């Protein structure tokens with residue numbers, strides 16, 4: 001609750017994005033909102049989500065944009081192919097990378113809808129949002145905190161569960177994030193996908209992406225994209241599985257980035273009591289939306 005107020009208060013006062021993000025995400029971001037707004041982004045496809053299959057949709061979009069050419073999609077790591085606009089990385093700054101790329105560029109962001117640079121809307125960027133059910137997102141996020149040394153210590157599973165429910169995690173409150181983007185799709189160019197649907201029927205969901213990006217590919221190429229973007233293949237793809245990060249940043253021996261890639265792993269983490277408490281809280285927070293998730297397939 002506190003975090004949510006902080007975001008809105010500071011947005012209303014038009015503070016710099018860097019100040020906002022330092023508060024919210026405890027990372028240092030060097031570009032102020034003004035300079036981001038002033039950029040001409042062109043026709044960008046970007047993905048906005050919170051620990052829900054970003055890397056997966058990035059690979060799908062890249063394969064689509066390169067007509068299923070696997071070698072071209074292995075030209076660089078995920079980070080370099082798709083600048084992560086709010087994250088400061090060693091090496092070239094994400095924004096510089098983005099500016100050097102020809103349109104249509106593909107960018108990555110986890111920002112909640114109210115923090116997206118206004119130019120995204122002004123330039124009518126195409127946005128693909130992938131949402132994942134809260135319980136699996138939470139489990140995945142917890143393990144990511146354990147293995148990623150740039151993230152705050154998650155504490156115990158029980159402690160992290162409480163923080164998640166309270167929205168006291170990086171990129172803010174899951175409930176507000178998914179609802180915010182769900183509402184925004186009524187007025188903007190947003191394709192809202194669900195991780196569970198992608199898992200259940202990748203062909204159907206990738207066809208939606210093709211249509212959204214106004215691309216037409218042969219059936220054979222589509223099958224190639226489906227295969228190349230399966231969990232098993234991506235787990236072995238060094239350009240997508242984050243093993244390119246040194247262990248001091250991501251320690252895959254604690255928990256691999258490509259961990260399980262399933263729906264329903266939350267059942268291996270929640271106790272019965274935790275599940276009941278979570279469900280009750282969830283009902284309240286999601287009461288006034290028609291946005292519905294599947295917790296299992």
Ligand SMILES: Nc1ncnc2c1ncn2[C@@H]1O[C@H](COP(=O)(O)OS(=O)(=O)O)[C@@H](OP(=O)(O)O)[C@H]1O
Nearest residue numbers: 051052053054055056140229230231258259260261
């Ligand atoms: N191809 C494919 N199929 C199924 N699942 C996949 C795939 N690629 C990534 N993943 C899973 O997505 C989880 C990581 O989420 P993100 O990519 O959004 O992480 S990040 O926020 O961008 O760092 C993480 O989920 P968990 O395995 O449940 O932890 C990844 O395994």
